Amino acid sequence: MRISDLFRFSTDNLRRRMGRTILTIIGVVVGVCAIVVMVSLGVAVNQATDEMVQNWGDLRTINVSSYGAQPGTPDLDDKMVQNFKQMEHVLAATPMYSADGLSGIVTTGNGNQYANNYPSLIGMNPEAIPVMDYELLAGSYLPETPPAHAADTIEVLAGATAVFEFVDTRKGENHPNRQKYVEFPSYEEAGPNAAPSNLPQYDENNQLLNPDDFFFDILNSTLTYRMNYGTDANGQPQYKDYTLIVTGVVYTHDFSMDMGFVMSVESMKKLEKDYQRLSHTPAENQTGATVIPGSSDGTVQVAGYDTVYVKVDAVENMPEVEKAIMDTGYQISSMSQAREDLQGQVAQSQMMLGGLAAVSLFVAALNIANTMTMAIYERTREIGVMKVLGCRLSNIRTLFLIESGAIGLLGGILGVILSFGISVALNYLPAILAALGITANIDLAALFGLSGMMGISDMKLSVIQPWLVLLALCFATGVGLVSGIAPANRAVRISSLEAIRHE
């Protein structure tokens, strides 16, 4: 038989049993719909997690910690930082060093009018800074080798919002204008990843374009770091002053970094040494590991830096580098690892929900098989006649497979259409409820076992992507075909003689 005839013959037969065909198709529609909607929920959660993780920060940075290391792990020192740097796919490695016990304030202006009383100072390797995706708003990055200048002068990079950490000391504690604040654009317009709207803006000559937003121009001011190393006999605090030269302003996209200052590790170590000398604190020349009190898993804290950042060239190489560092014995954390954990969790829940939905599709499959078997019983005689008149066995099998496949495909198409409807309804549900005056917070994340997830308020509940449509259609057709196999084989086995004999 020709293919066109096979299709015409099959669809004629489906049309003949319209009522039963429709009922069977409805079964498939329900099954397909259940699966598509379940998967679409998972896709939506995954998109939301991705968005959330991007808010957290950079996906290509690995955070290596001195805590939680395996016994026997080497110190997290400069040598190890060099080792990391030489690994394949690693662009840069730097300690994130802040000296213990150091205390002081940063001031500027006439008579030290403006002060940051709790400055955050971090020491990094200068050559690693440009690689860390720290965006230079003005000036230049730290020089890799410090220029010759007075001993107590230190080059620093100011974070983009560091200027907002200063208070006007001439105004009282409760004065409304004592401090200027970071402002963000409205969430609705700018979304979750928006930059503050009042970051310092500079022209190519490093001239501040929006001076009214700040007390002073942090790039072109002289800052003083006043280190407090103790008290004298009269109980007066003792200070040592350093001049901070701001070489540039960087926007790090990490709010804790943005509000502080970055200097070279060398500078940080000099501050630390001075502090120890002046305050008569003995230097800790400790090497080797210490067992962390209370750690039950036998991990230790190694000596050296607390934290080292390793920058990887591409997200897909993260697992490889992460594994290499973990094999050295260190505990690491990274956004991409966190994302994988989240996605794993979502995938697991998705499998479970999908499994539930699959049950309904399985029922639909039984339905199809039943419908086809009935059709074959009813048409035993016809099938016999067709065989006697020279219809090939393969044609008979194909006829019935087309019928069952068509039921699956039709069910799939209608199921996908219905799913789109449900998906839209789900996504508008909060809005609809709000319009009705009902405030309901649909916590989809909880459904996927992600508690207390993110403040992503415009998160979609259901996302149906083209691949899901295609998959659903193939799957539904496949289910139809598979359910048709046994009935079709039964049709093939019908004895033509028996069929035409029963009168």
Added chain:
Amino acid sequence: MAPIIRTESLRKVYHVGEEKVVALSNIDLSIEKGEFCCIIGSSGSGKSTLLNMLAGLEKPTKGLVVIAGKKVSKMDENQLALFRQQNLGFIFQSYNLLPQLTAAENVAMPLMFHGMPRPKRLKKARRELEAMGLENRENHKPTEMSGGQQQRVGIARAFVSKPQVIFADEPTGNLDSHTTLQVLQTMMDRSSKYGITFVMVTHERELAGCGDRIITLQDGAIIENLLLDEETKKANRAELFSGLDPMPGSADQGEE
């Protein structure tokens, strides 16, 4: 010339529980090309069994069936399907038309199985229906036609592919006597026109008398194999068809 149908010591035994039923024993027969052959006998004598085995619908317990030089009894189902498409036609007592198809589509069915394009095969089917005097019924469903009309559709279906052999098991069994004669005449005219060998089972001796050969069965054995001479045939036919008007459209249509 070699006979178109030949059997060698054909035997069929059915097992019903412990019991053995010998439906056919030791059938040797030959039917020449173009013959109109009637198989007669009382009910249960094995007529249908013989016809079914000739047509390859049933495997013999022993023996051989050869049609047009092919050992039909040795073919598997797929070979048989192809062989039937090309060489055999069937007419059933209960017509066995497909209810969802029109008369023309029913007639065209064997050609569809053969893979002929739809317009071409429907054209052939319509011509065949015209020859049967059913030119107004082409688009009717079987349920919209009388028994005689349905059987004529069934006959058109057997003839449409111009097979070598047509088998018919009591084709007039469900028809009244007048219609029976009309249908029989049509079958004889069409088969002789195209030189088709026709094997018909009937239990009515008078009908068999107008064929070329009468094979009489009793208890599964041939008790008579009679080749009629022209005189007898003419006399028989004249007598049988005496009261019958020539069927509309049964005359030559000048096809092919």
